[in-house]
Amino acid sequence: MGDSKKSRADEQKLISEKGLRPNDSSLRVLMLTWEYPPRIVGGIAKVVEGLSKSLTKLGVEVHVITNEMPGAPLEENDEGVHVHRVRIDSPAPNFHAWVLLMNHYFAKRAGVLAREVGGFSIVHAHDWLVLPSGSETKNYLGTPLISTLHSLEYKRAGGVNSPEGRMIESLEWWMTYESSVIIVCSHSMKDDSKWKYQVPDEKIWVIPNGINPDKFKGSHSNRNEVRSRYGINPSDKLILFVGRLTHQKGCEYLIRAIPLVAKYHNARLIVVGDGYMRGELESEASRTGEGWRIRFTGFIPDSEVTDLMLSSDLMVIPSVYEPFGVVALEAMTADLPVVASDVDGLGEIIKHEKNGILVYPRDPASIAWGISRIMSDPQNTRKLTENASKDVEEKYTWDAIAKLTLKAYRKMLN
């Protein structure tokens, strides 16, 4: 007993003096994220998955601490990525108390894991939700902290008007202060972060999100069969929306555009995703008088989303705020033409009339125009999808993004 106490004290002293880090030049990274597949709430899950798998290919040992999900194993090797899912056994009276509990469990798991594997070179925290455990792990293990800000509360919530929003903002600021490097996914996010939190320019790296360019290769979905599952005829013009049904995603503006498009095209809309606005959006669809053209699927498996992407005529991304828009890359990879709001990072990925069509945000008439532009000129649309596909290959593969991230890691460590 006395010896174990002594060795624990020695270990603590060593950690506080030198940090618990790998004793060779190899990189061992700890990712902290509240979502990782199959727990896919927003875009963070797919970003952490894609980045981690590609970092692994570059020789980095990646451990991910994340939340449990019914049906998913607590410990898993996911194509080389060590995934550690944490069970949160304590109930919480509200979401923000739950977040703090989650962070307590994450930090505890990180401490134990560090001893098991011999420490980490870097802790990489994804968004405000895991900042407390990222900060605690940094200070406890003496390991540098790098953080990715995936979006900003004041834009995501359309303003900060509640105590909860104020709390999230303070955590975002704390993240920019506590981290040695901040990664953001677009130049607009960089500008917003600099303005909002006075982050020094040299501390922020713009590294876009990515995609696996082979994601849709080898998919053998039968277009007509997929359409028939949703009651869509082969000759119908099928518009696809994929995203959370929240204020940020602007789906209501797309729904209001459908009657305008329907004057000229036999258009149908499939809305994939769920969220607190679903009931409101279903009512909005009925109010248009063209509700029969619009179908809500709720959450569906990734394979089903793939089938729909390969069987649709175009995707619309009507977001009112979008720091990046991974779903745009997915559509571009699937050769699906994209009509997107000219906002934030989305306006950086989509170049108007080059690799897609940009429209005004919150404007059903503009969205309807963009949809008609795609539907009315197949030759131009083919050019757009070819350019989009090239852009993905050149700029947005996870392998390229992982190399950039590795550069940020090395620079920080040096």
Next chain:
Amino acid sequence: MSEEIITMLSNLGAIDEDKAVTVELLESSERLKNRVLDEEISKLAMSGYIKKIDGKLYLTKSGLLRALSRFS
């Protein structure tokens, strides 16, 4: 109110059968106090967001993801 029910179930960690909670526990929470929940619970169960077993409730995967959707 349905959003409040699924959010509360998520906060309570009721995401599988082992962690299911009673309707009484939901009714005792500050936000749902003095409300009649039976009808909303039946609607949520029919929509596939929650499951009710032996008088206890828990979120399905869809219910959990919907509850968390406003925070990502």
